[in-house]
Amino acid sequence: MATPTTEAPAAGHETQTKPKLHGRAFYESIGSPKYILAPMVDQSEFAWRMLSRSYIPASEQSNLLAYTPMFHARLFNDTDHYRQGHFQAVRPATDPKSPPTPWLDGNPSIDRPLFVQFCANDPDALLGAALKAAPHCDAIDLNLGCPQGIAKKGHYGAFLQEDQELIFKLINTLHKNLPIPVTAKIRVLETKEATLAYARNVLAAGASIITVHGRRREQKGHLTGLADWGIIRWLREQLPPGTVMFANGNVLQHGDLQRVLDATGADGVMSAEGNLSDPAIFGRPPEPGSEVEKREYWRGKDGKGGYRVDAVMRRYMDILHRYAAGVEPPARRPLFVPGDDEAWMEEFDRAAAEEDEPERKKRKKDGPRPAKKDRTANPNYSAMQPHMFHLLRHFVSKHTDVRDLLARARAGDLEAYENILSKVERKVADGILEYERTGGKMFDEPKAAEGEEEEELVEDGESSKAAIKRCQRPWWVVQPIIRPLPKEAMAKGAVSLSKKDKAKLKEANGGEEANGDAGPAAAAAVEAEERKETEEKKETEEKEKSVQEKVLETDDKLIAG
Template sequence: MTLTDTCADNPAPVVAAKTKLLGRALFENMGKPTKIVAPMVDQSELAWRILSRRYGATLAYTPMFHAKNFATSEKYRKDMWCEQDGCSNVDRPLVVQFCANDPHYLLEAAKLVQDKCDAVDLNLGCPQGIAKKGRYGSFLMEDWETIHKLIKTLHDNLDVPVTAKIRVFPEREKTLEYAKMVLDAGAQFLTVHGRLREQKGQQTGLADWDIIQYLRQHLPEDTVFFANGNILYPEDISRCMNKIHCDGVMSAEGNLYNPGVFNTECTGDIDKTFPRVDKLLREYFEIVRSYKGSNASRIAMKSHFFKILRPFLPNHIDIRSNLASMNAKTSFDEWEEIVVGPVEQVVQEIYKQDDINAKDVITTGEVELWGGSYKQVPYWRCQPYFRPVDGVTGDKRVVRGLKRANELETSKEEETKKSKQAEVTNAAS
């Protein structure tokens, strides 16, 4: 029996309906997950979730599905969802995420997956142009009535709980009222991405942990609360939990470029926290090949290859050219011959170098103003990606921005001090 047969050949037995778990009871039933794969469009599909769990993730979300398309288009469902999704022995706990602005289509879509997941999540954070055009995700942030209706419809009519993921407003107080409304509508978990709707792409910047902490402090104590943003390395997860006192930490880009970011129990093991690109690529490739029924995994594979190999490809442009020529219809044998095999050969040659032990090390820099430290990682190992803008990478932009803000604050304090001294002098004279 192959891996892909396990769910299809052994369908879950029909059992009496269970009481729907809510809030803390749901969280505890899931095993109190603290390391969470974020919902990512066309990225957090079955094969990637399986891989991420092997590297420490304890809860995973599906990619964001379009509720109306999922409810009405069989082709869309087949591209996004398969028999193995939500399989109890490899893909749980699982939260299925939808974007929507119509309660009817949202409920119809959610009913199609409620038997294969632990909860259904409403996306209220997508900042992309397609979300603006379709009026969903973060572009519902001003329409609280619709959001409340969407969540309450699922809460009242679905067999599994509903959760929600939000972004923040510039104002803390408004964000708090927004979060309270989402919980009042029936959301059992609240995930807060500490960025504004405008913070995307080249304008991403740092997530605001202070506003996430503020929400955690002012929402009901028993709220199941996840934080999202600024996770580059495994130690950032504990740093986030210690500051915010959240129940779990969600990672999107950090996980995409290095699944080892979730291996918090193995921070001393370089192969588990910063895996070699050849070994991770092989492991992921074999998962995709094993789950042939997952169209979503096959479609996403090329994109994942580029992310896994991002630091490696600039040094081996021949492999980059070969990878660029591949597509979802390319046979697995061709993938093996043209990409996977050559990557393995190159990295194996690197490890034959006499000085490899001196080269194959992780160097940690000084603590930065944002609270963490950047690391220097060999290009043949998975690592975070810092998106360049005008030739300056994201890590350097963050440091420069924080230094400017710090200098401005210091300047203001000095001006205030001088002003007070002048007032004292004038009063004395």
């Protein structure tokens, strides 16, 4: 389906008239990407997209579609400071008369295909924001999946799903007035029939692509659980054959991408948390014998492999130097592999010992830090620390000194992060040497005793053990963060049930109270929750008056994920 229109031009390019494509025709025009980097609040910014794209061969770049972080539509439309601090599409103009020059976000030569995502509940504000972003992206996406409390307060994201009329109006307004397509990302509802009606409403409003997250709004934190691929497959079969659909959920490793596509029949598969832990998740392992395979990729004696954390961190830092700071990265020695000269390790240890002095003396030696304005105005700098904690999650559980350095590092302080990188490289070298020295025994799991059968693990909704075993790598290799499944979290007392969930569990147990299969810990959690609710109710009543007097604008000041 194509409608003639004047498309908003990319910055620096002349306006050209060409058809506005819709649905599958549009999807094919951007290369029919199979892999999709999810919109993540303050976490799918330009530098991270570039890092993720760097693991895809140049000839296959169109196979990866990326989304921006979720932007607040009204703030993006009304506030120059907000827009410039989150979306750097054109270079700051030195001459007001000169035409704008493409810079980072949506740059046609390096950051496409790209969808810009907004949260909104006002069609006019959404349209205003979308028109400002349209010249620098391929489509505008409406966030209908954010399940966090801030979305509930601001009445957007997944908390619009009860207002299907408003959802239709938001999407239809963009469909009728934008020069580029509109898409939407939703979560499944309580029943597959309700979800189907929801999807049909989104498509009828004019969405060219629909992304379905196979979890309900309530599935977050300890209650995240597994996404339901079955309902996505069912939707695929019920919706018109030409519908372009992306599936989201349960992607831990590269191999899961094809599993999702096969199970759901979706056109593409989206990854969020899996990508944060391993930005190379969309790329194939490097060619055997290549320098990348030798220096950046680690493979164990069991054949399992993954990119080294020091290698990924280096790539990320180089991107920040080159694009965010606008300078060439520092010269670097090749990453260490067994057989290399180890003299640098001794030199590093001596230098580290000399630095072991009072903090005040060390501070005098520090180089200049970026001005606070520069640090806070650059979205690529503000995302550094959370990205590093995701990348190094398993690493810092062993090396707490690096964790402490990360906790103190300031946004945009590239010198501090280079220091952290050097320590990571040194510790990775030790880890690899120890692995080689012990023949892998320092990491291998203990085998079952003679005569005992090894437990057969199955990946289901009951236990995360099989997923952990499949994904686990040494601490110097990027790997996913696997949450306990809800039943496991309940057994550990890490989560308690809401009144609604208690009633459901009681019904499922044939009228029995919520203990039994849920375990004693769950029963205790229920009792604790009831006491907590009584105490909180009293406290809330005392504070309610003062709270009501405040003007709550958190939905305008914060962005939730």
